[in-house]
Amino acid sequence: MNVLLINLHYIYIIFILIIIIAMIFKRDISLICIIGIFTLGIFATNSIPKSIIGIFNSLVHATKELMPTIFIISIITAMSNVLVVVGINRELVSPFKKIMKSYWMCYWIIGIVMMTLSWFFWPSPAVALIGALFLPIAKKVGLPPIGTAVAMNLFGHGIALSSDFIIQAAPKLTADAAGIKVSSVISASIPLTIVMGAVTTITAFYLLRRDMKNGNINMNFQREETITKKEKDTIVIPGILRKFLTIFIIFIFVLDIVIMSACKLQGGDATALIGGTAIFILSLISIIAYRKRCLEKITTHIVDGLIFGFKIFGIVIPIAAFFYLGDSAFTEIFGKVLPQFSHGIVNDLGAAFSNITPSSPLFASGTLTIVGAITGLDGSGFSGIPLVGSIAKLFSAAAGGGVSTLTALGQIAGIWIGGGTVIPWAVIPVAAICKVNPFELAKRNLIPVTLGLLVTTIFASFLI
Template identity: 50%
Template sequence: MVALSAVHYVYIIMTIVIIVTLMLKKEIVLPCIVGTFLIGLFYSHNLLKSIQIMYNSVVTSATELLGIIVVISLVVAMSRSLSDIGADELMMRPVRKVIKGKKMAYFVVGIVMLIVSWFIWPSPAVALVGALLLPAAIEVGLPAIWAAVAMNLFGNGMGLSSDFFIQGAPSITGKAAGISTLSVMKASVPLWATMAIVTVAVSYVMMVRELKKNNISESCENIETPEEIAATQETKITTGGIFIAIVTPLAFVIDVVLMLKYKIVGGDATALVGGTAIIIMSVVSVMHNTLSESLEKITNNIKEGFIFGIKIFAPVIVIAAFFFMGSQDIAKQVLGPGATGLLSDIGIYLSSIIPMSRVPIAFMQAIIGGITGLDGSGFSGLPLVGALAQTFSTAADVNKDVLAALGQIATVWVGGGTIIPWGVIPVAAICNVKPTELARKNLIPVLSGLLATVIVAILIM
C-alpha cells in the first residue's frame, strides 16, 4: 500500500482549490503557481530550491507543449496567407453546400474529427479539421465554442478512447491487465457506445437550448484583432487564388493518405501537417507578391501566427506546469530523480482502501482513471487502470475485460482533453476560444456520459 506524503496532500488540496476556482469562473494561473511553489517547498524542504522548481516546471511544461504550439501557430500563419488572396473563401464554398445550418455543422465537424482522429490521432486532426471545416461551420452560424466542443468530444473523447485502428490505448491497457488488445476492444464497445451517445446527446441538447436563447457568452466568441478584421475584407479572387484553393485541401488529403500508408501517427503526423502548412504559406507568399514583398509578407504571417499561439498558450503553460508534476516522468525532470508520480500514487492509495464489490469497484475504477488523467495525458494512467483491473477482478470475481475497458474510457476522456483546461488547449487555440470556457461546456456532457457508462459496466461485468 502506498503511503501518501505531505507532497501528495498538497497536490490534492491545491487541485481541489483549482477546481473550485474554475467552478467560480475565475482564472486559475495564480492557484497553479502557488501549488507549484508549495510542492517544490514540501518536496525539497529548501526555499531556494522551491523557487528554482517553479521556473523549471514552467520550462518543462513549455517544452512538452512546444510541438502543438508550433503546429497551431503555423496553421494560423497559413490561414492568414490564404485569406490574403481569398483562397480560404473559395475552399469553403463546396463545404457550405453540405453544411446547411448550425446543427448540421456541429455533427459534420464532429464526425469528420472522429474519423480523422481514428486514423491519424487527435492532435494533427485538430489542425486539419480546424483549417478546413471550422471557417465553414462558423459561416453558417455555429458559434466557435460549440465547434470546439464538437471537435473535443468526437476527437479527443470518442476517437482517442476507442482507438480502434491505431490501437495504442487498448494495447497499453491490455498489457497491464494481462489480456489481449482484442479483448479490451471487444469489451469496450458497449461502454464506448454508451459514453459516446450520452455525451453527444447531452451536449447537443445544451447547444440547442443555448442557441435558442441566443445567449452565447462574449468570452466564447471569436475576438477579432485589427489584423483579422482586415483579413476578412473583400479580396480580389485571382487565378492563383483558385489554384491555391484547390491545392491546399489536396495537399492535406495527400498527408492523410501518406499517414495511412506509412502508419505515421502522433508527433510524426503532427510534423507532417505543420510542414505542409509551411510549404503552402511560402508558396502563396511567393506566388502573389514580388520577391522583395514576399520576404516581408511571409515574416509578417509567421509573426501573426506565433503571436496568436503564444497568446493562447501562455497561461496554459503555467497551469500545466502544476498538473504535469502528477506524471512520474515530468516529476523526475522537475523535482529530481527520486520523485514519483503523484497521481499514480494517489490512485493506488485509493484502490487499496475501497471495499471489494462490484458497484464500488466500478465507480472507483472510473474515478481513479479520471484522477490519473488530470495531468492532461490520455495515456499516462492506462498502465495503472489496467493493473487495477487485474487486481480488482481477482478480488471480487468481476469481468476483467470490462473493468479494464471502463478504466481506459475514463482515463482517456479526462486526460485526453475534454474537461480539463490544460487538456483542451489545441482545440481551444485553433477555435480561438478560452480553454476554461471550453472545459466548462464539456463538463456536464462528459460527467453524464461517465455516469451512464459506469452503470452499464456494473450491469455487464
C-alpha cells in the first residue's frame, strides 16, 4: 500500500510539472488533466473501466464544487445586461466620477472597498457587488479590465481572505491544528498581512502602470451581451424613474450587507443572498422595461447569463477536476485506496517536504511558505491549512518558539496561492466578472505574489 501511495504521489507531481510547462508555452491543459485523471485511476484501481468512469465522475465533482460560483456569475451577468438596457449603469457610475478621476485612484479605491467587504462577507459575494458597481467607472477613467481584476483579486482573495480577521474561519482551522488560540494567530498575522499586502499590491500596480505606458495591455472592456444596439436605443424609461430605480438598487444591496452582518451570513449563504437579490432586480427591471414582453425577456436574460457562465467555466472544469483529486475528492472518485494515514495527495506532499528541511528560523519560515503554497495547489486555499498548523507546531518546537508566526505565515501562503490569486481555476469569479482570461489574470498576479511571499517569509524569520 505504501508503494501505491508513493506511485500516486509521483504521478501527481509529474503531471503538475507537465501542466506548468504547458502553461509556460501557453498551451491548453485540459487534455493533460484528463490524461492525468485517467493515469491516477489506473494506478489506484488497476482497472481501465473504473479509470474511465473516474474521468466522468471527477468532472461531475468539479462541476458540483464550482456550481455556486457559476450561478452567481451567470445571474450577476444577466442583471448587469438589463441595467445596461435601461441605462441604470450610467446612473450608478455618476456619483463616483467626482471622486475617481484617474485610473490609479480607481485601482486603490476598488481594492480597499473590495478588501473591506471581503473581511465581513468573504470575497465571493463581494466580487459580485464590486463588479456590478465599479466596472463602469473603471472603464470611464481608463483602468483596464485586467487592472480592475488584479485590484479585486489581490485585495479580496489575497489580503482579506488570508487574514480573515472578522469571520475567523481560516485562523480557527490553523490555530486548532497548531494547538494555540485563534487570537494568537490573528495577532501574529497582522504584521505579515501588512507586509504581504503592501508588496503585492504596490508591485502589481507598478507592473500595470508600466505595461499601460508601453501599450502592452488590452484597454478594451469586452462585454458579451446579446442585446442589440437597436434594442438598447428603443428601451427608454423616464429619467426620474431611472434615478429612482438606481437609488432603489443601491438601497437593496446595502440592505443585503446589513442582513449579512445582522444574521452573520457567510460564504455560500452570503453569496446566495446576493444572487437572489440580483434575480429580484433582474425581474423588476425587466417588467418595467419590457412590459408585455417581460416574461420572455426575463427568461432570455437568465439563459444568456447561464450561457456566459458555462462558457467561462467550461474550459476550467477539466483542470479543476484533476486538482481536486489532490484532496478528499480522490477517495470519493476512486474509493478508499489510499492508506489510512494519508491526508490526501497534496497534503502528504507538503508533510513530506517538511521532513527534509533543517530547523532554523529562515528554513522554518521557508518551509511553512512552501508547504502552504503546495497545499494551495488544489485551488481551495482552506483544505490544506490544518496541515500547515500541525507543521508549524513541529517546527516551532525545533526552533524554540514562533508557533503563532509560523502558523500565520503558512496560512497566508496557502490562501494567497489556493484562495484565488495565482491558480487559474481559483481566480475565475473575478476573471468572469471583469471579462478577462483567468490564465492571464493568474499570470499577472504571479510576480507580485511570488515577491510578496519571498519578502514576507524573510520578514517572518526575524519574528520567530
